[in-house]
Amino acid sequence: MRPRRSVLYLPGANERALKKAEALAADALVLDLEDAVAPDAKEAARRRVCETVAAAPYGRREVAVRVNGIDTQWHDADVRAVAEVGPDAVVVPKMGSAEDVRRVEDALAEAGAPDHTSVWAMIETPAAVLRAEEIANASSTLTVLVMGTNDLAKELRAESVPGRAPLLTSLSLCLLAARAAGKSILDGVYNDVRDTAGFEAECVQARQLGFDGKSLIHPGQLEPCNRVFAPSEAEVEHARRVVAAFEEAVAQGRGVITVDGRMVENLHVEQARRVLALAEAVRDRPERD
Ligand SMILES: CC(C)(COP(=O)(O)OP(=O)(O)OC[C@H]1O[C@@H](n2cnc3c(N)ncnc32)[C@H](O)[C@@H]1OP(=O)(O)O)[C@@H](O)C(=O)NCCC(=O)NCCSC(=O)C[C@H](O)C(=O)O
Numbered sequence: 001m002r003p004r005r006s007v008l009y010l011p012g013a014n015e016r017a018l019k020k021a022e023a024l025a026a027d028a029l030v031l032d033l034e035d036a037v038a039p040d041a042k043e044a045a046r047r048r049v050c051e052t053v054a055a056a057p058y059g060r061r062e063v064a065v066r067v068n069g070i071d072t073q074w075h076d077a078d079v080r081a082v083a084e085v086g087p088d089a090v091v092v093p094k095m096g097s098a099e100d101v102r103r104v105e106d107a108l109a110e111a112g113a114p115d116h117t118s119v120w121a122m123i124e125t126p127a128a129v130l131r132a133e134e135i136a137n138a139s140s141t142l143t144v145l146v147m148g149t150n151d152l153a154k155e156l157r158a159e160s161v162p163g164r165a166p167l168l169t170s171l172s173l174c175l176l177a178a179r180a181a182g183k184s185i186l187d188g189v190y191n192d193v194r195d196t197a198g199f200e201a202e203c204v205q206a207r208q209l210g211f212d213g214k215s216l217i218h219p220g221q222l223e224p225c226n227r228v229f230a231p232s233e234a235e236v237e238h239a240r241r242v243v244a245a246f247e248e249a250v251a252q253g254r255g256v257i258t259v260d261g262r263m264v265e266n267l268h269v270e271q272a273r274r275v276l277a278l279a280e281a282v283r284d285r286p287e288r289d
């Protein structure tokens, strides 16, 4: 299992941030060529990001590059350059359809991208939310959906409020699409980098909804995010007891038992095994803080 609790954006033109990330405890990094880079800096950022990916300074962290959108003047050159250095993933903003996914996939293949480079599709327009199912199923090269909640809120004319009621329908539709297609899904960013309590509440909400993790914009968001999206010690202990009790019950020919007064069937054991696998994968992270 590959944990994707914390996925930190690094502005591609910011050498200091790219360097600093070598010591940051993110499960994944997204080196950004899109919104965090001014138009005049796009080409220099593309060179810097590709040199960084080629130098591979981030150990076992998953490394992705966010290219500029399909409709922009920079997209084709971004895809060609990124394909040559073969990051773990190419993040494509403002995906609108399955056709968009296949277009990016074809362009990557034509540019010689290695097989290990997957596509992560950003869902950040109303049309994309309504087509999330076709986007998620467009190709096996597409492995992750990433919510772009700033763009989405702008397009919806939704207000930013605690609890995110105006976004919940969109978040849930995308989760349904991702899970039905067997793909991972990441929540969007939290803009107020000083509001630790508000950020942590949003992480808890995202985990409760079913997201695998959250995209982040600041190193200060890493610790709470990694903690919230990892199983707690109590959850790990409970999962161990569920697995052990059920194995014993099965040996005695029983298919349903109670643990701490609650019914446990095979599906709960599968959930418990997933908790244990995630806990183990998180323990193995070499870049823990
Ligand atoms: C949000 C920021 C502009 C805040 O910057 P600043 O106030 O300068 O931060 P600090 O002074 O607190 O920084 C402290 C140190 O941490 C380093 N730092 C800051 N951010 C990052 C980062 N993302 N990665 C690595 N390192 C980072 C600073 O360099 C300081 O280091 P040092 O000098 O050594 O002490 C800033 O955090 C920022 O630019 N964040 C990323 C913004 C970004 O990538 N935006 C694009 C992605 S989000 C998006 O596009 C939304 C999506 O598409 C949607 O629609 O929702």
Ligand SMILES: [Mg+2]
Residues within 6 Å of the ligand: 035, 093, 124, 148, 150, 151
């Ligand atoms: Mg966006």
